[in-house]
Amino acid sequence: MQLRVIATDYDGTIAQDGVLDPAVREAIAVARKRGVMVVIVTGRILSELRHVAGCLDFVDGVVAENGAVVAFPNGHISVLGSAPPLSLISKLTHRGIDFKVGRCVVEMDAEYADVAIELIRELELPLAITFNRGRMMLLPASISKSVGLRELLGALGVSVHNAVGIGDAENDHELIACCEHGVAVAWGSERLKQVAGHVIEGHGPAAVGEYIKRISADIRLPPETMTHRKLILEEIEGKAPFEIAIRGRNVLVAGDTKSGKSWLAGLLVEQQILQGYTVYAFDPEGDYSSLATLPNTVVLGAGRLLPHGDDLKMLLQQGLSVVLNLSHLEHHQKREYIQQHLPLVAQHRRERGFPHRILLDECHYFLDGTDGVGLLDSQLDGYTLVTYLPSLLPANVLKLVDVVAVTRLAEQKEVDALRNMLDDTTFSNVDSHDWYDQLANLGITEAALLPPTEEVAGRLRRFVVAPRLTTHVRHRTKYFDIPVPEGRQFVFTENGRPVGETAATLRELSAAASRTTPSVLAGHNRHHDISRWIASLFCDHDLANDVRQLESKHKREVAKECFATDLAEIIERRYESTHQ
Structure with a gap:
């Protein structure tokens, strides 16, 4: 996933006693020259920040007052909360408490927390208290650093999923949780370091300057030691969810025809869309149309409104998730469309950072041959490839895969293709001989991670x-006619x-x-x-539970x-089928 913006706290992170570290100022200039935006996200009142940091044109925007x-950047200021209540200002003044007032914030020493709570309750104010080391801020409950950052980045046309957030104190939790990659500083809050994806070692702001220079030299977001956005593969009541992180990883979903591989791939896409990522799905058979019910998602194609060339470029600018339904095209037309437009989508992602994931179903038809890998941006990754014939994928495509998820797969040749992926890797000594039996006998709603x-x-x-949020009638109808593996049929018996x-x-x-005698059924x-x-x-x-209740009702003849x-x-x- 591409790095597009660095969002950093000010005091304690890049500044000491209000003074911006010269090394950080230089690093910010270097990052911006490389095409990476830098914004400041601070608890300070904007006028105070200007007083201590000078002209703020060295960054691409500022979020102030927490x-x-x-x-x-154009000088416009947007206020996202309401002004501090005059009743609160009056009460604080009457008590002789030293405080500061901004457009929305009331700031004071943290030792007055009890007084603040008392007044908030007495005056029935919809305010929340946020601590920042020895200081305390009173703000509308809906306000946080993440709210302001999303507002700023939205105006700049940048996603928080392409952002690195850096902070040092209690009020930075929302900042680093909001950004795709959250970073704390070694000299900051212990709790913040525990939840951050990375900790900058060092003793002060100069270390942050070095970090900004280093990460801005790479087009990709830096790797993290702890991922806070994961996808749920399995969710069973009473057990911890089985989760996986796929940021910046290429995923291969393989399985026999009608085994549920598109359903599984759709589950991964659905969860990413719900987490705010943008996804482009090249859908040759119309398996992903139900995703249109998700937020900011459209389905185009299937005989109407399939975007080509410049129209697709304009659509990409909107930041929507898009399913390109190619089911109405002949095979050679699908191939031509994907060969032309898959690189176009990847190029836009390289320029703007999104879509964050690109899905290609039936990928063996389009990535075959030695030039198949040329359709993929191997530097940014973030592909989901779906196929029932992994053996047809070139070796240089399979080498790009980081995650392998499989629904039922019975053909030995196809299982061999997955086993061969382990050659010349750290998993080359894995005993995979039992994969043939295990993958061939996966249940219709089962899958395996390899x-x-x-x-x-x-x-x-x-x-x-x-389970998925979106329904998929076509998929579920297929299950009505999917045969179980040979030798696993239900055999009606008597005695x-x-x-x-x-x-x-x-x-x-x-x-x-319907053809079996009552005594056999009983x-x-x-x-x-x-x-x-x-x-x-x-x-x-x-379904099994519903049938079990029916069996209990009909135990006698x-x-x-x-x-x-x-x-x-x-x-x-x-x-949702019609019984015949």
């Missing part, structure tokens, strides 16, 4: 795919002997139940065989039409 006041993904420590890690009916899909299960119901088969093969525990009809209705309701 987020309440935003000063833009090495070289760091989070799995050299092991295959199975998980039940977390342990097969009666002739078997089912490899949920549709076949409904149909076979025997299976008593042992909850059908619900256990659904849970173990499809990993759809909600009853009219077969009743059970079969109810079973079909439960499955249809779950998968």
Whole structure:
């Protein structure tokens, strides 16, 4: 992910006793010359900052009063909060307390915290107290450094996901949490250092100057030791979520046709969009159209409004997440469109920092051949590649992959392609012989994370795919007809002997139940065989629970039409299909 802006606190971070460190001033100039914006985010009143720092044109903007006041490069000032209540000013003056008043902030020594709380309660004021070492600020509860920074960066056309935030004290928590990469200084707050992604070693502001020079020399955001934005892969009640960080990492999602690979890739994209990242998805088959219900996301194509050339460039400027639905095009047209526009999107990201992630489904059709890697920006990464034929991807493309997620994959040749990715890596000694069986037998809502993904420590890690916010009727309808692996079909039996009916899909299960005798159904119901088969093969525990309740209701011999009809209705309701 590209570095576009450095947002730094002032006092204690780049200034000592109000004086800006000369080394920092020089470093800011160097960073801006390299194309990296620098903004100051401070608790100081703007007029005070100008008094101690001089003319502020050495930065690209200022957030003052802990987020309440935003000063833009053109001189315009925006006030995001309300003025301090006169009743509060009067009470503080009457008590003889020394304080300062800004456009929104009331600042005083932290020793008066009890008095401030008393007056806020007495006057019923919607104010919050923020501490900054030995000082204290009273501000509208909605105001913070992150609020002001988002306002400033929005006007500058920059995303907080392309920002590094640097701070030293209690009031900088919101700043470093807001930025994609949060940094604390070694001489600052202990708690802030604990939650920061990086700590600048040293003894004062000059060390920050060195850090700014170093990171601004690289187009990418610096790596961090602790990631505070993660994606949830599995979420089971009573257990800690299984999460993964994918910032600046290339992700490969592989799996058989109709195994749920696009659903899994959509889950990752959905969570990123909800976290405020922008995503561009090249969607050859129309699998991602439901993402249009998410904030700031549009779907274009499928026969109308597919942007080309300059139109796509104009769309990129808007900072939206976009799904490019190519399902209406012939294969050669899809290939031509992607070859022309995938690099265009990557070039815009190099210039502006977004979209933060680029997804390419059915990527084996478009990245094949020795020149396939040329369509990707290998320096900025941030790609999600989806395929059912990883064996067709060139070796130089697979070498770019950092995270491998797999839905059911039965073909040995395709599993071999994933195993070969470990060659000449730190995971080359991993025993992956059991991958064939494990990947071939993944349930319909299961997936696995594989090495070289760091989070799995050299092991295959199975998980039940977390639920999505957006529905996907096409995807769920496919599940109605997906066969389970050979040898795992449901076999209807009586007294342990097969009666002739078997089912490899949920549709076949409904149909076979309607042809099976009441005594056979009652025997299976008593042992909850059908619900256990659904849970173990499809990993759809909600459907399995509904079927289990139906089995309990029909443990005795009853009219077969009743059970079969109810079973079909439960499955249809779950998968939004029409039973035939």
